[in-house]
Amino acid sequence: MSEGTLYDKVWDGHKVRELPNGQDQLFVGLHLIHEVTSPQAFGMIREKRMEVAYPELTHATVDHIIPTKDQSRPFKDDQAEQMMAELESNTLEANIKFAGPDSGDQGIVHGVGPERGLTQPGMTIVCGDSHTSTHGAFGALAFGIGTTQIRDVLATQTMALGRQKVRRIEVKGELGEYVTAKDIILTIIRHLGTDGGVGHVYEYGGPAVSKLSMEGRMSICNMSIEGGARAGYINPDETTYEWLKNTDTFEKDPNRFEELLPYWESIRSEEDAKYDDVFEIDCNEIEPMVTWGTTPGQGIGISEEIPDPKSLAESKRESAIRAQNHMRVTPGDKMEGYKIDVAFIGSCTNSRMSDLREACKIVEGKTVASNVRALVVPGSQRVKLAAEEEGLDKIFIESGFDWRLAGCSMCLAMNEDQLIGDEACASSSNRNFIGRQGSKDGRTILMSPAMVAAAAIKGEVTDVRRI
Amino acid sequence: MGAPAIKSASGKGISIRGSDIDTDQIIPARYLKAITFDGLGEFSFRDLRFDGEGRELEHPFNDKEYQDASILVVNSNFGCGSSREHAPQALMRWGIEAIIGHSFAEIFAGNCLALGIPVVEMEAAQIEILQEWVESNPGTEIHIDIVAQKIRYNEQDIQVSIPESHRKALVDGIWDTTALLKSNPEEVKQISGQIPYIK
Numbered sequence: 001m002s003e004g005t006l007y008d009k010v011w012d013g014h015k016v017r018e019l020p021n022g023q024d025q026l027f028v029g030l031h032l033i034h035e036v037t038s039p040q041a042f043g044m045i046r047e048k049r050m051e052v053a054y055p056e057l058t059h060a061t062v063d064h065i066i067p068t069k070d071q072s073r074p075f076k077d078d079q080a081e082q083m084m085a086e087l088e089s090n091t092l093e094a095n096i097k098f099a100g101p102d103s104g105d106q107g108i109v110h111g112v113g114p115e116r117g118l119t120q121p122g123m124t125i126v127c128g129d130s131h132t133s134t135h136g137a138f139g140a141l142a143f144g145i146g147t148t149q150i151r152d153v154l155a156t157q158t159m160a161l162g163r164q165k166v167r168r169i170e171v172k173g174e175l176g177e178y179v180t181a182k183d184i185i186l187t188i189i190r191h192l193g194t195d196g197g198v199g200h201v202y203e204y205g206g207p208a209v210s211k212l213s214m215e216g217r218m219s220i221c222n223m224s225i226e227g228g229a230r231a232g233y234i235n236p237d238e239t240t241y242e243w244l245k246n247t248d249t250f251e252k253d254p255n256r257f258e259e260l261l262p263y264w265e266s267i268r269s270e271e272d273a274k275y276d277d278v279f280e281i282d283c284n285e286i287e288p289m290v291t292w293g294t295t296p297g298q299g300i301g302i303s304e305e306i307p308d309p310k311s312l313a314e315s316k317r318e319s320a321i322r323a324q325n326h327m328r329v330t331p332g333d334k335m336e337g338y339k340i341d342v343a344f345i346g347s348c349t350n351s352r353m354s355d356l357r358e359a360c361k362i363v364e365g366k367t368v369a370s371n372v373r374a375l376v377v378p379g380s381q382r383v384k385l386a387a388e389e390e391g392l393d394k395i396f397i398e399s400g401f402d403w404r405l406a407g408c409s410m411c412l413a414m415n416e417d418q419l420i421g422d423e424a425c426a427s428s429s430n431r432n433f434i435g436r437q438g439s440k441d442g443r444t445i446l447m448s449p450a451m452v453a454a455a456a457i458k459g460e461v462t463d464v465r466r467i
Numbered sequence: 468m469g470a471p472a473i474k475s476a477s478g479k480g481i482s483i484r485g486s487d488i489d490t491d492q493i494i495p496a497r498y499l500k501a502i503t504f505d506g507l508g509e510f511s512f513r514d515l516r517f518d519g520e521g522r523e524l525e526h527p528f529n530d531k532e533y534q535d536a537s538i539l540v541v542n543s544n545f546g547c548g549s550s551r552e553h554a555p556q557a558l559m560r561w562g563i564e565a566i567i568g569h570s571f572a573e574i575f576a577g578n579c580l581a582l583g584i585p586v587v588e589m590e591a592a593q594i595e596i597l598q599e600w601v602e603s604n605p606g607t608e609i610h611i612d613i614v615a616q617k618i619r620y621n622e623q624d625i626q627v628s629i630p631e632s633h634r635k636a637l638v639d640g641i642w643d644t645t646a647l648l649k650s651n652p653e654e655v656k657q658i659s660g661q662i663p664y665i666k
Contacts, residue, residue, distance in 0.1 A: 016651065016658045021635040025648055027658050029665065037551065039502035048645070053652070057665075065500060079500035086502045120664060130550040130574060144574055146552035147504075148581035148644075156648040158655055162632045194487055195544035198573050228547065230573050263663040295487050295547075315543060315591070319486050412496045412549075421519075433491040433548060440495070440514035 002166035004273035006122075006235055007201050009266070010141045014124045016158055023160045029123040030140075031058045031153050032109050033096070035065055035087040036414070037128030041150035042090040052094040054157040059118055060091045061099040063108045064414045068377050068404035071101050080415065094154075107380020107406040110134035110348040114218065115382050117247025121236035121264040126153055131348045131430065133224040136233030137217035138240055139267065141201075143231050164230065165200045165276035171208040173283035178464045180358070181216030182223075182350060182428070182448040184208070186289040186299045187281060189227040193316075194297040197229025200276070203269065204234050208283045214243040215354040222349045223430050226296040235268045288464055290335045291432050291446040293323030298432075299446065302463045306331050326434055327443050335461045338445065340424045343374040343456035344437075345401075345449050347411035347429035351379030353386055355428065355449040360392045362453035362464060368400030369459030375402040375417065377409040401456070413438025426455035470643035476565035476585055476611045478537030480601035480620070481527050483512070488541060489548035490575065494557040496549075507553055508560030528561065532605035540598050540609075541568035543591065546575025555579045565611050567618060567627065569594050580633050583642050585613055589627045597625075613637055 002008055016025040031054075038060070045052070052058065065080040075081040091098040099105035099112055106112070110131055113119040121139035126132060128150045135142035145159065152159050171184060189196075202224050209217065217234050224232030234240075241261070244250055250257040287301040298320065300306065308331035309320040324331070329338070345351070345359050356378065368374045376396050378384035384406055387393055393403045410417040411429035418438025419425055425437055425444050432444035445461060454464040498510040516526040523529050527536075539558065545568045546554055555578045558566075565585045579586045589597070600621060601607050610619040613634060617624050629637075636642040659665050 013662060014658070016655055019641070019644075019647060020639065021641055022632045023636075025651075025655075027655060027662065029662065036499050040504055040552075043503060050645075050649070054659075064496075077500075083500060083502060123664060128550060128552075130548065132550075144550035146550055146555075146574060146578035146581060148552060148578065152645050152648050155645055156652070156655065157659070158648050160644045160648060162630070194547055195570060195572070198544070198570065225548075225574075228544070228572065260664055295489075315486060318484075322485065412491075414496050414500060431489075431491070431548060433489045435495050435514045436491045438497065440519070 002273070002275055004270035005166050005203060005275065006139055006233060006267050006269045007141060007166045007203065010122055010124065011163065019160055023162045025158050026124055026161055028126050028153050028157050028159060029057065030113070030118060030125045032113055032125065032127035033058060033060045033150070034109050034129065035062050035083040037147050038150055039083065039086045039090065040147045041154055044151040045155050050155045052096065052154050055095045057157060058096045059099070060087060060096050061106050061109050061112050062087055062101070064408045064412065066101065066407040067415050068407050068409050068417060071405055077416070104381050107382065108348045108351065108408055110222065111352065111379035111383065114138065115247065115380060117244055117249030120244065120260065121240060122267040126159060130225045131222050133230070133232050134218050134222040134348055136221040136224065136231055137214060139233055139236035139264065141231055141233065144225060166203055167197070167200045168203050168205060168275040168278045170278060170280045171204060171206040171283060172280060173208055175208060175283045176287065178288055178450055179286050180448045180450065181212055181219040183286050183289040184283065185220045185223040186296065186446065187286050189223065189297045190299045191281070192227055192279060194226060194295050195228040197224065197227040200229050202227070202229045202232040204232060209234055210237065213354055214239060215352040218352070219349050223296065226430055236264050288448060288451050290451065290461055292327060292329050292335050293320060294326055294432055294434050295319065295323065296430065296432060296446060298323055300335065302336055303334065306333050306335065308332065335445065336463060338424065338461040340372060340426045340455050340460060342419060342423050342425040343372055343452050344410045344425055344427040344429065345452050346377030346379070346409050348379065349430040350428035350449045351377060351383065353383055356387050356392050359449040359453035360395050362450050362467060363399040363401065363457060364395050366399055366457045368456045372456050372459050374400060374456040375404055375410070377404045378406050380406045410437055412436060426452045426461060428452045470583065470640045472640035473583055473585060473637040474614050476538065477608065478564055479535060480538045480540055480607045480609045481533045481536035482540045482598040482601045483527060484542060484598060486543040487547055488545050490546060490551055490554040491548060493546065493554040494551065499551060499553050504553065504556040504560070507557040511557040511561045535562070537562050537564040538609045538611070539563045539566045540594065540601055541566060542594060543569040545571050547572040550574045552578045555582055555584055559584060567597065580636060580642050581644070583637070585611060585629065585637055586633065587611055587618065587627045587629055589625065593625055
């Protein structure tokens with residue numbers, strides 16, 4: 001069992017009591033909600049004549065279903081309009097702050113929390129979305145939860161959860177040019193598997209993680225769930241504090257920063273903390289990653305060959321064969337040269353300023369291949385505005401990208417942004433599951449934003465280092 | 468605490484093969500566009516059951532022989548991906564009352580517990596044998612004993628495992644957590660008062 005880790009300290013500090021089945025009742029410091037998984041929970045508490053217990057610790061935004069072209073109301077899609085209206089009335093009734101499209105603060109919920117300083121070290125954070133793990137980048141314990149648990153949190157601000165194991169992932173070495181946080185996490189998942197983290201929380205650390213920006217740290221923690229870990233976190237440090245200082249919460253109230261700093265320092269994992277196990281990776285061996293299959297664990301370096309299913313562990317073979325049939329790839333080939341139809345830069349994994357800047361560097365002065373539909377969907381209204389102030393939008397538009405409004409968009413295709421037929425998409429998102437991007441025959445290749453940008457220009461998967 | 472004790476589950480088996488069956492396969496995202504869970508059952512495994520034109524494909528959930536099955540048998544890492552409770556809700560509304568598999572994604576298993584759906588783990592080799600049996604003998608009755616952590620089919624008993632906290636919650640009837648968590652508001656308030664960042 002782990003001891004002295006951030007996980008242990010934050011857990012203990014939020015534990016209300018042990019429940020009769022051995023799980024703990026945990027206090028939730030920040031509850032984020034969105035339109036897809038919360039309406040049923042509001043319905044459940046209404047049915048039981050309960051009220052939202054701590055509305056001041058609850059924040060809402062709209063992201064999954066929101067159109068990225070025309071957001072005028074009512075939305076063209078009746079179902080999307082109904083979900084939006086339901087969120088508006090639920091939050092109004094319960095006195096929950098709602099960052100809607102008119103607020104200037106709307107965006108993907110996992111971008112909104114960090115950019116406003118709602119997300120802080122040492123918090124327990126939950127949201128009805130598996131990518132809530134993103135907030136772990138700040139040294140918070142952040143879990144995705146289901147709708148029945150949302151009901152529990154709305155009604156009590158607590159949840160029932162069993163304690164997990166803590167795996168330290170030590171990331172050594174230095175990242176090469178155009179090798180990013182996305183490539184680190186795709187490498188980790190490749191090695192530990194999509195179910196390797198079940199029952200675990202991942203603590204990412206080591207020299208390469210220390211050097212990462214908050215944006216990169218968020219990309220890594222974001223995809224913890226793709227490795228089966230329900231949460232991932234990074235101990236807070238100067239980089240974290242620098243980010244926090246520049247958020248609304250602490251710009252408005254600098255004294256609050258000083259007040260909370262000792263707490264943030266106190267919850268860092270001890271030097272001699274005990275972990276359930278430790279896994280090491282060396283960044284010097286990582287190159288830009290691409291997936292060849294239909295799970296995020298089916299990834300390779302851009303210069304590597306697609307593996308023969310026979311060379312994989314027995315438990316991975318059947319899934320690899322299924323994936324290779326769907327993707328129409330052949331063992332021994334490389335992903336380099338794989339033709340694409342769509343390029344998508346966006347999602348809670350990679351739609352922040354640094355992602356857009358890196359992609360922009362690649363496309364500047366170049367043109368998107370004529371057969372490729374390319375779109376950039378900033379993660380939030382604030383990111384969109386900041387990017388426009390830097391002129392990034394113009395560069396994208398001139399090179400042939402669509403510049404869209406903020407939302408989840410083609411990561412999961414709950415709005416009109418969808419693959420059609422068997423289109424192949426170079427995507428900066430997090431899941432390449434069959435059907436994920438809106439068409440059951442669609443093909444998704446996961447990669448970093450810069451790699452997506454390079455693929456858009458060439459019309460095929462390519463090595464960003466050689467463009 | 469308001470939830471019935473679930474000490475066993477019995478019913479006809481149905482097998483879905485493949486590891487890493489993700490939540491987008493169980494219920495594609497486009498069917499999440501509703502403010503209730505009503506009617507989700509028919510969209511279970513939708514894209515595996517119908518082609519682009521809505522024609523039925525060969526799939527156990529379409530097979531007449533399995534329409535009244537209630538015990539789902541799966542392989543490893545079932546339910547990986549999204550936290551959407553729509554996934555177990557869809558399966559439950561199709562008729563699934565318990566799932567036996569080699570392993571499950573954590574959030575999916577937690578969501579099943581919250582709905583009172585037992586999720587039972589069994590050795591991979593035993594899963595294969597059970598799947599083959601269910602596929603060649605539609606209508607096979609499977610009995611799950613949650614207290615003793617055993618399943619029974621074809622006149623044999625096989626050891627299975629259920630995470631202890633889940634097993635206890637089911638057997639003691641405390642899997643519907645809201646009432647339990649709502650019973651100590653003063654204690655919750657007191658603990659929250661000790662958390663430095665709570666004003």
